[in-house]
Amino acid sequence: MEKDAEKLLVQLQILNQQLQSILTQKQTLMLHITEIDQAVEEIKEGSGKVFSIIGPVLIEKDKKSIKKDLEERKEETELRIKTIEKHEKMLKDKIKEIQEKFAEMQPTLGTSE
Incomplete structure (x- = not known):
């Protein structure tokens, strides 16, 4: 029985590491979306050349x-976030x-059996 518990603990550690990894990816992508939104806003408000x-x-x-x-990149990034969120839910479950x-x-x- 203790071996089964050890197996479960190892699985739990692995899943928690995977969850942490995808949460980091999700956070990075969300930051990317914020940067894209800021760039779009600068383009709207700016009055100079754009490169x-x-x-x-x-x-x-x-x-x-x-x-x-930028809008296409944002859409692609949002799709990636949705995929990550599905994976996140699966891992949490x-x-x-x-x-x-x-x-x-x-x-x-x-207890001994």
Whole structure:
């Protein structure tokens, strides 16, 4: 029985590490969306030339095309966040399931069979 509990604890640790990793990814993507929103706002309010970075080169572009590019990036990023959120929910459900199994085992741990 203790070996089963050890297995569950190892699984729980692995799942928690995976959860932490995807939460970090999600936070990074959400920060990226904030940056995109700020860039779009600057383009709307700004009254100068607008440039885009392509590799190591800055290229002048019109505001419309840069705004469109930013909106597309935002949509792609939002889709990635939704995918991560589905994975996050699945991991949380699995963690809860393992925690419940472990809690059920607690009364029997330490007793010899």
